[in-house]
Amino acid sequence: MGDFYQNGIITTLHNLSTRSLREVEADLGRFALSRPMGLILPCLYSELKTEAMPNILEELKKVKYLKQIIVGLDRATESEYRKAIQFFSDLPVKPKILWNDGPRLRSIDRQLGELNLSPQDQGKGRNVWFCMGFALATREAEAIAMHDCDILTYERGLLARLIYPVANPNFNYQFWKGYYARVANGKINGRVSRLLVTPLLRSLKKVCGPLDFIEYLDSYRYPLAGEFSFRNDVMNDIRIPSDWGLEIGVLSEMTRNYSTKRLCQVDIADLYDHKHQELSADDSAGLSKMSIDITKAIFRKLATNGVIFNKESFRTVKATYFRIALDFVETYRHDAEFNGLTLDIDNEERAVELFAKNIMKAGESFLDNPMETPFIPSWNRVNSAIPELQYQLKQAVQEDMEEFS
Numbered sequence: 382m383g384d385f386y387q388n389g390i391i392t393t394l395h396n397l398s399t400r401s402l403r404e405v406e407a408d409l410g411r412f413a414l415s416r417p418m419g420l421i422l423p424c425l426y427s428e429l430k431t432e433a434m435p436n437i438l439e440e441l442k443k444v445k446y447l448k449q450i451i452v453g454l455d456r457a458t459e460s461e462y463r464k465a466i467q468f469f470s471d472l473p474v475k476p477k478i479l480w481n482d483g484p485r486l487r488s489i490d491r492q493l494g495e496l497n498l499s500p501q502d503q504g505k506g507r508n509v510w511f512c513m514g515f516a517l518a519t520r521e522a523e524a525i526a527m528h529d530c531d532i533l534t535y536e537r538g539l540l541a542r543l544i545y546p547v548a549n550p551n552f553n554y555q556f557w558k559g560y561y562a563r564v565a566n567g568k569i570n571g572r573v574s575r576l577l578v579t580p581l582l583r584s585l586k587k588v589c590g591p592l593d594f595i596e597y598l599d600s601y602r603y604p605l606a607g608e609f610s611f612r613n614d615v616m617n618d619i620r621i622p623s624d625w626g627l628e629i630g631v632l633s634e635m636t637r638n639y640s641t642k643r644l645c646q647v648d649i650a651d652l653y654d655h656k657h658q659e660l661s662a663d664d665s666a667g668l669s670k671m672s673i674d675i676t677k678a679i680f681r682k683l684a685t686n687g688v689i690f691n692k693e694s695f696r697t698v699k700a701t702y703f704r705i706a707l708d709f710v711e712t713y714r715h716d717a718e719f720n721g722l723t724l725d726i727d728n729e730e731r732a733v734e735l736f737a738k739n740i741m742k743a744g745e746s747f748l749d750n751p752m753e754t755p756f757i758p759s760w761n762r763v764n765s766a767i768p769e770l771q772y773q774l775k776q777a778v779q780e781d782m783e784e785f786s
Contacts, residue, residue, distance in 0.1 A: 393648075418548050527610070556611045660728065677747055
């Protein structure tokens with residue numbers, strides 16, 4: 382059952398279950414006449430072979446209001462790129478597939494690298510950035526949604542609710558973030574959001590005092606959701622991280638560029654499940670690296686707002702976080718029991734212990750690398766440096782599609 386409570390400083394639109402999907406899609410069909418819509422799908426080739434992606438494809442075949450679909454394909458050989466073109470060929474809109482590992486896009490990447498404009502890290506952030514550049518080059522869609530390709534519980538209503546606010550000409554939102562309950566198979570999931578981000582924000586409130594950015598970030602019900610939508614002009618100025626800090630980085634950029642009255646979140650799914658990251662002490666992978674990157678992204682943004690950090694302040698944040706996070710574990714235990722769900726207390730507290738250590742590691746990294754530039758340059762800057770690059774990107778994708786189809 383949905384609720385209609387508004388908390389924080391951004392608008393929340395709820396799923397109150399009063400409208401059918403058919404009605405929502407009928408509206409979107411009308412909106413599409415004046416505001417064309419697009420979808421960005423960043424994915425690994427390996428995800429095409431998972432349980433999630435074939436179901437996502439079947440659901441997208443039923444969507445009639447999209448004008449453009451952009452697929453960012455990572456870690457694919459030439460033969461795999463050919464297979465990917467065939468895999469997506471049954472969609473009602475012929476998708477444009479960016480072969481990020483192909484020679485044409487690699488050549489563009491090298492051109493960017495010569496001017497220190499190329500994304501430094503491989504990963505989702507880099508993939509999304511190139512997809513945004515292609516969307517700007519084609520200018521086919523005015524309202525664009527993006528979601529992950531590992532959603533096991535996907536149904537097309539998720540996309541309809543996600544894109545509706547930026548597609549509706551009667552709304553003035555520039556950016557829209559999805560949220561949902563991370564519950565599946567009788568368990569509460571979403572450990573990084575539940576046990577790291579929310580307790581960390583609450584601890585920063587105690588240590589640093591009331592700050593607009595912390596209140597803003599804490600207003601999002603699921604800040605790490607990979608599903609969001611936006612107007613196409615948002616992509617010109619946005620600077621996003623190329624690491625696991627992507628979602629936090631995008632939210633940071635939105636509040637930097639727009640009033641909170643132009644930002645919103647929407648309930649897009651009753652239940653949501655996707656590929657889970659392993660709880661590992663390896664700082665180069667899994668939840669450990671994710672937690673470090675996310676924490677650094679938050680620290681960087683607070684520093685740009687004038688917050689001064691040192692080793693002692695990070696120790697205080699870590700100690701405050703640890704106590705608050707353990708209290709949250711108890712709260713979620715009660716919530717799980719009340720709803721007949723399971724919650725492994727040992728694993729929950731092990732996650733809290735790992736995250737506490739990684740808060741210190743993130744703080745040390747932040748202090749040790751003051752000249753670090755974690756953000757990918759905006760497309761406005763790229764266009765200023767290489768005015769013809771977006772055209773080259775558009776041509777490269779088109780030539781790849783023609784040669785390997």
